[in-house]
Amino acid sequence: MNALFVTGSARRNSITSRLCDIAASAMADADITFIRPHEMNIEHCRGCGSCSSSGKCVIRDDMHRIYDCVEKNEIIILATPIYFSGPSSIMKQVIDRFQCVWAASKGKKKGKAVALIAAGGSPSPVFINTISIAKAFAMTVGAEWSGELIIGGTDGLEEIPEEMFREAYSFGSRIAASHF
Numbered sequence: 001m002n003a004l005f006v007t008g009s010a011r012r013n014s015i016t017s018r019l020c021d022i023a024a025s026a027m028a029d030a031d032i033t034f035i036r037p038h039e040m041n042i043e044h045c046r047g048c049g050s051c052s053s054s055g056k057c058v059i060r061d062d063m064h065r066i067y068d069c070v071e072k073n074e075i076i077i078l079a080t081p082i083y084f085s086g087p088s089s090i091m092k093q094v095i096d097r098f099q100c101v102w103a104a105s106k107g108k109k110k111g112k113a114v115a116l117i118a119a120g121g122s123p124s125p126v127f128i129n130t131i132s133i134a135k136a137f138a139m140t141v142g143a144e145w146s147g148e149l150i151i152g153g154t155d156g157l158e159e160i161p162e163e164m165f166r167e168a169y170s171f172g173s174r175i176a177a178s179h180f
Ligand SMILES: Cc1cc2nc3c(=O)[nH]c(=O)nc-3n(C[C@H](O)[C@H](O)[C@H](O)COP(=O)(O)O)c2cc1C
Pocket: 009, 010, 011, 013, 014, 015, 016, 017, 080, 081, 082, 083, 084, 085, 086, 119, 120, 121, 122, 123, 124, 125, 126, 154, 155, 156
């Protein structure tokens, strides 16, 4: 079984990427791939509409690696910091580029699952927008929604507190148990 983590923070040693590492460590038997879009050459969706007839994106960049990975993996975990009450622009840019996948398959079920990891700096971040966008992504790639790990109060954290570690680990275990 396999799982793909797509991380949406450009920060070195970011909280969301560490939460991904912890969740992944709970998926003992899974073949895990990490994709870091900020290290890749990815353009914005141009909204040109070409994909609505062809089902393919006209832009030639590193997105083809992400399309391949999403196609091959059964579990896809989107991980993003909360920026202005939504996902980071890095994550949103990737998600927008899935318009061609929507055009090609209109959300046809593919036996996949999508989950979300989101961290916000304030004590009570607004997560609802990010959850909605991640659910729209799940529908687009023909996946069931597998839930979210949402964590607030992360600003200034150097280490992952024990309680947060446990939450991330049990999130990973739950996903592994329900899908592998
Ligand atoms: C541009 C920007 C916008 C942010 N907006 C919010 C916000 O709306 N709500 C919030 O709770 N935290 C906000 N934060 C704080 C981040 O969500 C928080 O620091 C998070 O833990 C960063 O995750 P990372 O370590 O994975 O990069 C913002 C941070 C930045 C840089």
